[in-house]
Amino acid sequence: MASSKKLISREEWEKRLNNVKIRKEDTNKLVMNFLVTEGYVEAAEKFRMESGTHPDIDLATITDRMAVKKAVQCGNVEDAIEKINDLNPEILDTNPQLFFQLQQQRLIELIRNGKVEEALEFAQEELAPRGEENQSFLEELERTISLLVFEDTSNCPVGELLDISQRLKTATEVNAAVLTSQSHEKDPKLPSLLKMLIWAQNQLDKKAAYPCINDLSNARLEDPTF
Amino acid sequence: MPSATVNKPRPSELLSRLTSAEPEVKVRALREVKNQIIGNRTKKLSFLKLGAVPAVAGILADSIDDVTDNNNCNNDSNNAINILVQSAAALGSFACGFDAGVQAVLDAGAFPNLLRLLANPNEKVVDAVARALRMIYQSKLAPKYDFLQQKNMEFLISLLNSEKENVSGLGASIITRSCETNLEQKALFDAGILRKLNSLLEGGSLSQRDASLESLATIFRNNPEVISKFAGPEIGRPLSSIIDLAKDRYPRTRLLACMCLIVIRNASPHFLQDIGIKTKLIHILLELLDDPGQVGDEAPFAFSSLIAQKEDLQKLALEANAIDKLHHHIKKGSLHPRRYEGILLALDDMCSKLESCRSKFLSLQVLNLLADALTDYNAGVRAAACICLKSVTRSIKNLSAGYFMNETIVIPLVQLFLDPSTSVQVAALGATSNIVVDFTTRKSIFVQCGGMKQLVQLAKSMESSVRSNALWALKNFVFQADNRLKEGVFSELTASLLSSLIRDPEPSVQEQALALVRNLVDGCINLIEFVFAEDGLILGAIGRQLQCASKAEIGIQGMYALCNVASGNEFHKEAVMQLLFTQMGDKNQSFVIKFLQSNDSRLCTATVWTIVNLTCPSSPGAPGRLEKLRNAGIVSQIKNMVNDPCVDVKLRVRTVLGQSMAFGDN
Numbered sequence: 001m002a003s004s005k006k007l008i009s010r011e012e013w014e015k016r017l018n019n020v021k022i023r024k025e026d027t028n029k030l031v032m033n034f035l036v037t038e039g040y041v042e043a044a045e046k047f048r049m050e051s052g053t054h055p056d057i058d059l060a061t062i063t064d065r066m067a068v069k070k071a072v073q074c075g076n077v078e079d080a081i082e083k084i085n086d087l088n089p090e091i092l093d094t095n096p097q098l099f100f101q102l103q104q105q106r107l108i109e110l111i112r113n114g115k116v117e118e119a120l121e122f123a124q125e126e127l128a129p130r131g132e133e134n135q136s137f138l139e140e141l142e143r144t145i146s147l148l149v150f151e152d153t154s155n156c157p158v159g160e161l162l163d164i165s166q167r168l169k170t171a172t173e174v175n176a177a178v179l180t181s182q183s184h185e186k187d188p189k190l191p192s193l194l195k196m197l198i199w200a201q202n203q204l205d206k207k208a209a210y211p212c213i214n215d216l217s218n219a220r221l222e223d224p225t226f
Numbered sequence: 227m228p229s230a231t232v233n234k235p236r237p238s239e240l241l242s243r244l245t246s247a248e249p250e251v252k253v254r255a256l257r258e259v260k261n262q263i264i265g266n267r268t269k270k271l272s273f274l275k276l277g278a279v280p281a282v283a284g285i286l287a288d289s290i291d292d293v294t295d296n297n298n299c300n301n302d303s304n305n306a307i308n309i310l311v312q313s314a315a316a317l318g319s320f321a322c323g324f325d326a327g328v329q330a331v332l333d334a335g336a337f338p339n340l341l342r343l344l345a346n347p348n349e350k351v352v353d354a355v356a357r358a359l360r361m362i363y364q365s366k367l368a369p370k371y372d373f374l375q376q377k378n379m380e381f382l383i384s385l386l387n388s389e390k391e392n393v394s395g396l397g398a399s400i401i402t403r404s405c406e407t408n409l410e411q412k413a414l415f416d417a418g419i420l421r422k423l424n425s426l427l428e429g430g431s432l433s434q435r436d437a438s439l440e441s442l443a444t445i446f447r448n449n450p451e452v453i454s455k456f457a458g459p460e461i462g463r464p465l466s467s468i469i470d471l472a473k474d475r476y477p478r479t480r481l482l483a484c485m486c487l488i489v490i491r492n493a494s495p496h497f498l499q500d501i502g503i504k505t506k507l508i509h510i511l512l513e514l515l516d517d518p519g520q521v522g523d524e525a526p527f528a529f530s531s532l533i534a535q536k537e538d539l540q541k542l543a544l545e546a547n548a549i550d551k552l553h554h555h556i557k558k559g560s561l562h563p564r565r566y567e568g569i570l571l572a573l574d575d576m577c578s579k580l581e582s583c584r585s586k587f588l589s590l591q592v593l594n595l596l597a598d599a600l601t602d603y604n605a606g607v608r609a610a611a612c613i614c615l616k617s618v619t620r621s622i623k624n625l626s627a628g629y630f631m632n633e634t635i636v637i638p639l640v641q642l643f644l645d646p647s648t649s650v651q652v653a654a655l656g657a658t659s660n661i662v663v664d665f666t667t668r669k670s671i672f673v674q675c676g677g678m679k680q681l682v683q684l685a686k687s688m689e690s691s692v693r694s695n696a697l698w699a700l701k702n703f704v705f706q707a708d709n710r711l712k713e714g715v716f717s718e719l720t721a722s723l724l725s726s727l728i729r730d731p732e733p734s735v736q737e738q739a740l741a742l743v744r745n746l747v748d749g750c751i752n753l754i755e756f757v758f759a760e761d762g763l764i765l766g767a768i769g770r771q772l773q774c775a776s777k778a779e780i781g782i783q784g785m786y787a788l789c790n791v792a793s794g795n796e797f798h799k800e801a802v803m804q805l806l807f808t809q810m811g812d813k814n815q816s817f818v819i820k821f822l823q824s825n826d827s828r829l830c831t832a833t834v835w836t837i838v839n840l841t842c843p844s845s846p847g848a849p850g851r852l853e854k855l856r857n858a859g860i861v862s863q864i865k866n867m868v869n870d871p872c873v874d875v876k877l878r879v880r881t882v883l884g885q886s887m888a889f890g891d892n
Contacts, residue, residue: 081264082257085260085261085315089318089319089354089357090318090322090361092265092484093265093319093322093323094265094323095263099264099266126266129266129267133267136560145418156479173780180432183391183431183433
């Protein structure tokens with residue numbers, strides 16, 4: 001079957017690549033944006049000193065945000081809530097979904113530590129009212145409580161709630177909410193750019209054979225195959 | 227080890243700690259109160275009941291002068307700062323999205339103190355206070371801000387000029403909440419506020435942009451003068467920044483920008499009228515329906531404000547598959563009630579005028595969907611479903627085919643007649659009024675479902691809007707219905723009820739009652755007996771009401787009712803004559819003359835029709851009646867109308883005169 005795709009040689013491709021001018025300041029901004037959004041304070045600080053790139057957010061606020069994230073990741077949910085409220089009391093007051101998720105995490109931690117009575121009391125006092133306000137919260141609450149029913153939690157249908165990944169999920173949500181409240185975008189730009197690169201390559205694949213990047217970690221050009 | 231203890235002090239214990247003399251204890255207690263209530267409506271309520279708000283407001287008031295400069299870093303000043311910050315934050319949380327909390331904060335006298343603290347040297351204090359005030363201004367209960375006072379305008383400007391987001395955001399919130407009249411809008415414009423807001427649009431942060439959009443929309447609302455001053459001389463430029471924001475990456479910004487553009491469109495015929503912007507707005511709003519949060523809940527309402535009463539936009543929206551998309555969202559189910567209500571109302575607006583939209587909607591087999599909405603637990607949703615149904619049932623094609631007169635719809639609709647909410651009742655009656663105009667033989671379904679009896683019950687309601695709408699539905703129900711149905715309605719209503727409704731204190735009720743009689747006696751001579759039942763109760767009521775009709779519509783319906791009676795036999799015609807003339811006793815003019823001289827041609831037509839029936843040559847008593855009418859000056863009045871500009875009047879006048887000449891009269 002004859003291919004109607006255009007063939008672009010490595011030489012031609014590299015020539016075209018060289019003709020695209022990208023400013024150093026822009027790539028620096030991308031790196032800084034990544035470090036800041038993900039919360040790598042020290043790296044951001046060092047990068048600022050070395051490259052002269054200004055972070056688009058006050059580095060002090062990153063420390064606060066990272067403290068919150070870490071507290072959630074360690075399962076210290078009450079501490080995390082207090083810290084968020086110190087940072088910005090509006091976040092949890094105007095975000096019922098997030099607040100519920102944090103309260104749910106608290107319940108999970110109580111169950112994980114075998115504090116059954118406390119867990120039930122907590123569920124009744126704090127979470128049941130949320131369930132009354134919102135049908136989907138009620139369903140989530142029931143799922144969480146059902147953890148108490150199973151003796152072997154590693155095998156039960158809702159076992160994933162006890163997994164560390166649940167904490168990380170909540171931590172990511174919290175991080176995003178704090179960033180948004182600081183009028184900062186919650187996603188770093190770099191991963192989106194990489195996604196766009198892969199998408200563009202997929203599109204071009206339909207029309208041409210060209211040196212493409214298959215391994216993002218080294219960005220090496222691989223020769224076009226027919 | 228993760229700590230997840232639940233050992234919290236009881237609320238009453240916390241409140242007593244608030245009164246402690248030790249500042250550190252106080253700060254900790256304040257912080258604990260704050261942390262317990264944030265996000266937790268139930269806790270806010272219980273703390274409220276324990277008197278927490280006055281307690282915290284009191285602490286704020288006591289500490290107001292404790293932080294005088296920003297330089298002290300000792301323990302005492304730290305405590306003082308923290309007391310102010312935590313108490314302001316707690317008050318702000320009580321006020322956040324919770325009207326009872328807002329009221330409590332205002333009642334506790336905290337408002338003036340919070341305002342004062344905006345000038346505090348400490349940044350954290352100002353931040354917390356500004357946030358608390360912003361929460362208050364998001365509520366309808368916020369105190370009205372008097373923009374027309376110079377001092378207040380200056381203060382507002384200083385807020386907007388602040389670099390702190392919470393403070394400039396407060397300025398914008400005050401405008402959005404309090405600016406109502408054209409005068410206030412102009413005052414804000416004259417003070418240069420619009421320029422300031424525009425600069426926040428272009429250079430501000432996300433929250434500043436959003437706040438500006440809301441404030442701008444408030445200032446533009448129904449004020450074409452301010453809009454044109456804003457948009458030109460640099461024609462298009464400030465508007466183009468708003469148009470750009472309609473394509474912003476954040477959904478909330480897109481929604482607020484669209485809402486601002488819609489306000490501009492609706493207020494001023496000069497701006498944003500080209501098809502490009504119309505199409506863009508439609509597409510953006512339809513796409514915003516996909517947002518899972520509050521933005522998606524509010525999007526359909528914005529869509530409604532764009533298309534309501536505007537056929538051109540409804541057509542464009544139809545072409546953009548709006549109906550399919552709205553339908554798709556309802557089908558998904560488990561909707562937030564606000565969103566559900568909004569989508570139903572959007573569908574109502576789409577179907578309000580265009581048959582093409584109704585056809586499209588009905589082609590999607592939506593009866594079950596609407597029936598579900600009619601039985602929703604939320605009153606707003608039920609009312610919206612009825613309103614939507616009313617628009618959809620304007621489709622004459624489908625009405626004639628009897629599409630709506632089936633149990634799927636009629637049963638839940640009739641149940642809504644007993645709804646605890648008056649607005650739901652009235653909306654259900656509105657939809658019913660259309661559905662019962664059924665040209666097939668299936669009206670009996672409505673009786674079987676108990677609908678007719680319910681309507682009669684509602685005609686006795688304490689609410690006048692319910693009474694008049696129930697009568698409207700009955701009027702439509704008996705329109706060209708068969709005798710058996712009409713007799714059923716009449717025996718359920720009874721002559722005494724109907725006559726008292728004709729004499730109801732509310733004009734709208736009187737009008738509908740008279741129209742109901744008109745439809746009842748129309749068509750068959752036997753039915754005319756209704757008005758003579760119980761010693762002519764109804765006929766008498768009609769006569770008395772026509773004598774003192776407060777608006778033309780009452781006269782029109784009453785005269786047509788008499789006209790239908792006068793189409794009967796001799797006895798009927800004589801009874802009408804007696805009615806027309808009995809009232810003349812102590813008045814120098816019969817209401818007949820008054821009606822004939824009216825500016826309202828519909829009233830003239832109805833009156834002349836009655837005379838036509840009274841003087842129709844085939845009845846033996848006609849000459850005698852004609853003589854009486856002539857003597858009362860009615861015939862000469864009619865002669866004067868022989869060249870009336872209204873065709874209906876002219877034709878009927880000529881009929882009367884033709885009939886009178888048959889008796890050898892000139």
